[in-house]
Amino acid sequence: MKLYDFPKAPNPRRVNIFLAEKGIEIERVPTDLFKGEHMSPEYMAKNPACDIPMLELDNGTCISQIRGITRYFEASNPSTPMMGTTPEENALVEMWEHLAFMNGLLAVAEVFRNTAEGFADRAVVGPHNYKQLPELAERGAQRLQNFYTDFNQRLADNEYVAGDFYSLADITTLVVCDFAKWIKEDIPASCTHLQAWYEKVSQRPAVLANP
Amino acid sequence: MKLYDFPKAPNPRRVNIFLAEKGIEIERVPTDLFKGEHMSPEYMAKNPACDIPMLELDNGTCISQIRGITRYFEASNPSTPMMGTTPEENALVEMWEHLAFMNGLLAVAEVFRNTAEGFADRAVVGPHNYKQLPELAERGAQRLQNFYTDFNQRLADNEYVAGDFYSLADITTLVVCDFAKWIKEDIPASCTHLQAWYEKVSQRPAVLANP
Numbered sequence: 001m002k003l004y005d006f007p008k009a010p011n012p013r014r015v016n017i018f019l020a021e022k023g024i025e026i027e028r029v030p031t032d033l034f035k036g037e038h039m040s041p042e043y044m045a046k047n048p049a050c051d052i053p054m055l056e057l058d059n060g061t062c063i064s065q066i067r068g069i070t071r072y073f074e075a076s077n078p079s080t081p082m083m084g085t086t087p088e089e090n091a092l093v094e095m096w097e098h099l100a101f102m103n104g105l106l107a108v109a110e111v112f113r114n115t116a117e118g119f120a121d122r123a124v125v126g127p128h129n130y131k132q133l134p135e136l137a138e139r140g141a142q143r144l145q146n147f148y149t150d151f152n153q154r155l156a157d158n159e160y161v162a163g164d165f166y167s168l169a170d171i172t173t174l175v176v177c178d179f180a181k182w183i184k185e186d187i188p189a190s191c192t193h194l195q196a197w198y199e200k201v202s203q204r205p206a207v208l209a210n211p
Numbered sequence: 212m213k214l215y216d217f218p219k220a221p222n223p224r225r226v227n228i229f230l231a232e233k234g235i236e237i238e239r240v241p242t243d244l245f246k247g248e249h250m251s252p253e254y255m256a257k258n259p260a261c262d263i264p265m266l267e268l269d270n271g272t273c274i275s276q277i278r279g280i281t282r283y284f285e286a287s288n289p290s291t292p293m294m295g296t297t298p299e300e301n302a303l304v305e306m307w308e309h310l311a312f313m314n315g316l317l318a319v320a321e322v323f324r325n326t327a328e329g330f331a332d333r334a335v336v337g338p339h340n341y342k343q344l345p346e347l348a349e350r351g352a353q354r355l356q357n358f359y360t361d362f363n364q365r366l367a368d369n370e371y372v373a374g375d376f377y378s379l380a381d382i383t384t385l386v387v388c389d390f391a392k393w394i395k396e397d398i399p400a401s402c403t404h405l406q407a408w409y410e411k412v413s414q415r416p417a418v419l420a421n422p
Binding site (some may be wrong): 048049055057059061063064065067068069071072073075076086087088090091092093094095097098099103123124126127128130131133135136139142143146150153 | 259260266268272274276278279280282283286287297298299301303304305306308309310314334335337338339341342344346347350353361364
């Protein structure tokens with residue numbers, strides 16, 4: 001089993017922290033996003049969505065998308081659960097991970113991919129080219145501010161994003177806060193609950209090991 | 212337990228087909244999206260993301276997001292699995308459901324929400340207002356065409372979207388194909404594999420019962 005990985009980027013980092021929390025070690029195949037190695041014919045034959053990370057199983061099946069890869073390991077290595085332990089907890093993790101992804105990660109990505117010079121005509125992840133939309137970058141910046149205040153509100157009443165237990169929803173939320181630094185944004189001073197949570201989860205060994 | 216539901220809309224339909232496939236019956240609370248009932252103070256107190264559907268458990272916990280609601284029922288009612296039965300199948304369902312959502316459902320939504328008169332200033336699902344971006348609607352229309360050809364390719368080699376078994380990934384893909392009709396788009400004649408799959412899954416009793 002091999003994980004095609006580019007640890008600098010936010011999506012691979014979500015998986016790397018998740019695996020470290022579960023104590024899973026796995027062979028890595030470094031795949032340089034900035035050099036376009038995810039667009040090589042060899043890589044795209046395995047992963048037509050041409051994103052990183054990608055998990056290649058020993059039988060040749062290739063799993064892409066963070067949801068696919070994390071689910072594989074949660075199902076095959078259920079000790080140290082990272083998606084809750086009851087149907088209600090399972091559901092809350094999915095709900096909050098999705099909200100962090102939609103309203104946080106995609107908001108930052110809308111800014112980054114629609115403004116960065118290196119992403120001209122590459123405004124959307126995947127095999128197809130789309131031109132950058134400056135207005136979408138503006139909207140992403142507005143959405144990020146609402147993400148900060150909404151998640152600050154959530155963390156005013158809850159120790160962790162999905163409730164009283166740490167989960168994949170925290171990992172994605174943490175990665176959003178760090179990815180935002182790529183576009184020179186940071187948690188606003190008024191978001192004291194989000195900031196306190198951020199400082200706490202940033203000190204976890206699995207996070208420190210995957211900066 | 213109650214499901215706040217608006218069966219006409221694509222996201223509630225994903226859950227309704229899913230529940231019908233699993234044979235789960237549940238109390239519904241009709242909540243009219245077109246009348247703005249999802250923005251009432253009472254509803255938003257339960258679901259700050261103010262989208263439909265939303266599942267209210269008997270203990271008062273409210274679960275939103277299709278991922279949250281479907282996971283709750285898959286975990287609590289594992290008979291008639293709709294997300295695969297092995298870690299590999301589980302992962303493939305998550306992967307392909309995510310790709311159908313990102314590249315299909317969001318593409319159609321980009322067109323619909325950024326052009327429909329009733330969605331002026333409501334271009335993004337959720338509690339915050341964002342103005343419509345005509346350029347994003349154009350890009351969504353381009354993305355939908357790529358969705359059709361990419362999923363046609365997938366279904367050239369696979370009986371169902373996630374592989375040789377029917378799953379939630381098929382439900383979302385089917386809902387994309389029908390949601391596209393809202394913006395006057397349909398499966399292109401060249402996408403024969405996608406069309407054959409569409410005709411087959413459209414005949415399932417759970418789909419016929421939730422048109």
